[in-house]
Amino acid sequence: MSVQKSKIIFVVLDGLGDRPLPALGNKTPLEAAHTPHLDSLASQGIAGLVTILPEGIAPESDQGMLALLGYDVFKHYTGRGVLEAYGYGVPFNRGDVIMRVNFATAEQDTITDIQGGKLADDEAVALAQALAPLTEVSGVKARFVRTKGYRGVLILSGTALSSDVSNTHPGYRIVRGNVSTSLPVQGKVLKKIRCEPLGRTAAAKRTADAVNAYVEQAESLLAAHPVNKERLRKEMPQANTLLMRSASSALPKLRKVKGRWLLLADMPVESAIGKLAGMDVMKTPENLADAAMAVGASFGKYDSFYVHIKETDTHAHRGDADAKKRALERIDAEFFGTLAEHINLADAVVVVTGDHATPCNLRAHAADPVPVLFCGKGVRANGVPAFNESACRGGIRMAGHDVMKKALELAAGISKP
Numbered sequence: 001m002s003v004q005k006s007k008i009i010f011v012v013l014d015g016l017g018d019r020p021l022p023a024l025g026n027k028t029p030l031e032a033a034h035t036p037h038l039d040s041l042a043s044q045g046i047a048g049l050v051t052i053l054p055e056g057i058a059p060e061s062d063q064g065m066l067a068l069l070g071y072d073v074f075k076h077y078t079g080r081g082v083l084e085a086y087g088y089g090v091p092f093n094r095g096d097v098i099m100r101v102n103f104a105t106a107e108q109d110t111i112t113d114i115q116g117g118k119l120a121d122d123e124a125v126a127l128a129q130a131l132a133p134l135t136e137v138s139g140v141k142a143r144f145v146r147t148k149g150y151r152g153v154l155i156l157s158g159t160a161l162s163s164d165v166s167n168t169h170p171g172y173r174i175v176r177g178n179v180s181t182s183l184p185v186q187g188k189v190l191k192k193i194r195c196e197p198l199g200r201t202a203a204a205k206r207t208a209d210a211v212n213a214y215v216e217q218a219e220s221l222l223a224a225h226p227v228n229k230e231r232l233r234k235e236m237p238q239a240n241t242l243l244m245r246s247a248s249s250a251l252p253k254l255r256k257v258k259g260r261w262l263l264l265a266d267m268p269v270e271s272a273i274g275k276l277a278g279m280d281v282m283k284t285p286e287n288l289a290d291a292a293m294a295v296g297a298s299f300g301k302y303d304s305f306y307v308h309i310k311e312t313d314t315h316a317h318r319g320d321a322d323a324k325k326r327a328l329e330r331i332d333a334e335f336f337g338t339l340a341e342h343i344n345l346a347d348a349v350v351v352v353t354g355d356h357a358t359p360c361n362l363r364a365h366a367a368d369p370v371p372v373l374f375c376g377k378g379v380r381a382n383g384v385p386a387f388n389e390s391a392c393r394g395g396i397r398m399a400g401h402d403v404m405k406k407a408l409e410l411a412a413g414i415s416k417p
Contacts, residue, residue: 004259006377006411007348008304009295009339010404012068013331014061015313016354017370017389019361021321029316029325029360030371031388037336038373038387041350045375047384048395050403051367052356057175058182058365060246061313062269064355067400069277069306071254079163079178079248080269081153086251087268087275088147090155097161097207099247101144101152102169103127103239106219111190112237113171119150119239123227127239128152130225134217140210144218144242147268154244156210161249162203166196168215169243171364174198180246182356182365186319195244211244218242251276258408259303264291270308279306288334296342304411308355309335316358324360349376349411352387353403372396372403379410 018028025032052067053059059067062083066073081098084090092098103119105112128146135142141157167173170190172180195211197204219241222228228238256278263274266284274281284307285291295305309331315324339345353372356365371392373384384395398406 004303004408004411005413007299007302008351008407008411009307009343009345009348010305010351010407011307011309011335012065013312013328013352013354014308014310015316015356015358015365017357017359017366017368018316018321018324019359019368021360023321024325028389029321030328031390033325033328033332035328035332035387037332037340038352039385041336041345041352041375042373042384042387042391044381045350045373045379046382046396047371047373047387047392048382048397049369049389049392050353050372050398050400051369052400053179053367054399055175056181056367057179058367059356060172060180060182060365061267061355062273063179064400065270065273065308066252068353068355068403069257069273070401070404072401073179074177076252076254077178078250078252080246082248082251083269083272084147084151085145085153085155087270087272088145088153090145090147090153092155093157095157095159095161095249097156097163097247097249099154099211099244101154102243103150103152104241104243105237105239106192106241109192111170111192111241111243113169113243114150114237114239121149123239124150126227127222127225130221131218134214134221137213137217138206138210140206142210142214150239154211154214154242156207160203161207162197162199162201163207163247163249164198164201164204165208165211165247166198167245168193168195168211169245172245178246178248181367184362184364184366186361186363207247215242215244260301261304261306262298262302263306263308264294265308266310267308274306284308288331289338292335292338293342295339299343312354313358316360317363319360319363321360345375346377349374349379349407351403351407369397372398374406374410376410378413
């Protein structure tokens, strides 16, 4: 690879891709949105569709980020739990098994993930505090730490533990190694499932038994909590159980990115990957214009930037297509509009894509390809007139792990079709 001549601004819109929706005149939120800045970038550069992971896998955000950075997900991904803990600064020891946790709603033998609903921060904090006395289950030390929103991690500590166990979250299925796929569960009656050992080892069985025991004891504490009694009074879904997924016990070993990179991210898992890849990490300002100005203010200090914007995915998980459309319009006007005011984008290679699709009608991740664009110094247009799913079908097709390679080639001035 030749020396990088241009800076890279790599922007990832979480859950960008979608499907045509009757509520939007059979358009996707991106197709229905007014996005003149993104459309201009696409028309001046190379645009098309990227399939983030092969084999019809609907990737989680961490898997999508690893692929976009050029890593082989099947080789490097070790699981979500350990990344969530590391990114949030939760201490853990070698040999611990860590699982990503969601608060959820249980009614008899059915389960509903609360991520599409609302759980206020103060409610989540109070519920996490209620779990603090639960420090040992089945002879295994246990510790729950809330990370962000309805999310948390469970750390199991002791001898003879194994991360080779299944999820209790019915919305995710492990497909190969540690890689999982999101399942389209919206509108389906989901049955509660137990954690099972994936191997025949005593350690895997001990770990699975500990997970199940923790969930059972946690449910007793959560059901009696004033937060849930108040939610029940208001006819709101109770956060009375926990969904576990992506057990892991070791951080991935990632080769360092070339040059000085600044990562702007507001979620623990993206921060974790950035740190492991050798990036400096900054929390993404809530104000999109401020995020763009943060890139501008650091432009002389760094070679490249990776900016992760979460809001699009949040609305899609709630099934709110109009809110996702409006979020895309704000991102276009406030982030990309401000960025153009503070940086001469012709002197950089700008990459815009998503880490996965989150169709509003599924309220879950999907394996659908997502739009991608490359624009900037020396990039010749390939005739895609706008940045959306239908327009990008007429452009290039590529795999997720080739996006960073393409960006580096363009930044080095290497012209390839």
